[in-house]
Amino acid sequence: AQSVTQLDSQVPVFEEAPVELRCNYSSSVSVYLFWYVQYPNQGLQLLLKYLSGSTLVKGINGFEAEFNKSQTSFHLRKPSVHISDTAEYFCAVSEGDDKIIFGKGTRLHILP
Amino acid sequence: EAQVTQNPRYLITVTGKKLTVTCSQNMNHEYMSWYRQDPGLGLRQIYYSMNVEVTDKGDVPEGYKVSRKEKRNFPLILESPSPNQTSLYFCASSFRQGHQPQHFGDGTRLSIL
Numbered sequence: 001a002q003s004v005t006q007l008d009s010q011v012p013v014f015e016e017a018p019v020e021l022r023c024n025y026s027s028s029v030s031v032y033l034f035w036y037v038q039y040p041n042q043g044l045q046l047l048l049k050y051l052s053g054s055t056l057v058k059g060i061n062g063f064e065a066e067f068n069k070s071q072t073s074f075h076l077r078k079p080s081v082h083i084s085d086t087a088e089y090f091c092a093v094s095e096g097d098d099k100i101i102f103g104k105g106t107r108l109h110i111l112p
Numbered sequence: 113e114a115q116v117t118q119n120p121r122y123l124i125t126v127t128g129k130k131l132t133v134t135c136s137q138n139m140n141h142e143y144m145s146w147y148r149q150d151p152g153l154g155l156r157q158i159y160y161s162m163n164v165e166v167t168d169k170g171d172v173p174e175g176y177k178v179s180r181k182e183k184r185n186f187p188l189i190l191e192s193p194s195p196n197q198t199s200l201y202f203c204a205s206s207f208r209q210g211h212q213p214q215h216f217g218d219g220t221r222l223s224i225l
Binding site for chain 1: 116
C-alpha cells in the first residue's frame with residue numbers, strides 16, 4: 001500500500017535563505033507525485049507534479065522538486081525564500097488509480 | 113473561472129443537529145472527494161465519488177454521508193454531529209485519472225459543541 005512521509009512537521013528558515021522540504025513515499029508500483037501549498041485560511045493549490053520524464057520538476061513561485069526513484073523521495077526546494085512563502089506544504093502520491101494519499105504537512109516559517 | 117465552491121465557510125452548531133455542507137464544481141470533473149484536516153494528522157479522505165451515483169468510503173467515513181445526484185454537486189451530510197467531528201473540511205475535484213491534480217475549495221470550518 002502506498003504511503004507518504006513528510007519528515008519535518010515545521011521548518012524555520014531565514015528570508016532569502018534556501019529551503020528543502022523532505023518527502024518520502026512507499027509504493028510497489030510506479031507513482032505520480034505532487035506538492036500542494038496551503039496559504040493561511042485557504043484551500044490547497046497545486047505547486048508542482050511529477051508524472052514521468054525529467055526527474056527535476058519546476059513549479060510555481062520558484063519551487064522545484066526532484067524525483068529520486070532509488071531513494072523513493074520527492075523533496076521540494078527553493079533557492080531563496082520570501083516572507084510570502086509562509087504556508088503549509090503537502091506532499092501527495094497516487095498510483096494512477098483514483099486514490100491519492102497526502103502527507104501530514106510541513107509548516108514553513110520564514111524568519112525576518 | 114474554474115472553481116470549487118463550498119458553503120458554509122464557517123459553522124458553529126450543537127451535537128445532534130443535522131447539517132449539510134454543500135460542494136459544487138464548474139469544471140465538469142468526474143471525480144469529487146471530501147477531506148478533513150486536523151492538526152498533526154494532515155488531510156484524511158472521508159468519501160469520494162468517481163461519477164454520478166457512484167460513491168465510496170475513504171479512510172474516515174464514520175458519521176458522514178454523501179450523495180452524488182448531479183455531476184457538479186457533492187454534498188457532505190452529518191446526520192448527528194458530534195464534537196469529534198469538529199474540524200476543517202475540504203471538498204476537491206479532478207478528472208478521473210489519478211495523475212490529474214485536484215482542485216480544492218476554500219474549506220469549511222465546523223465546530224460542534
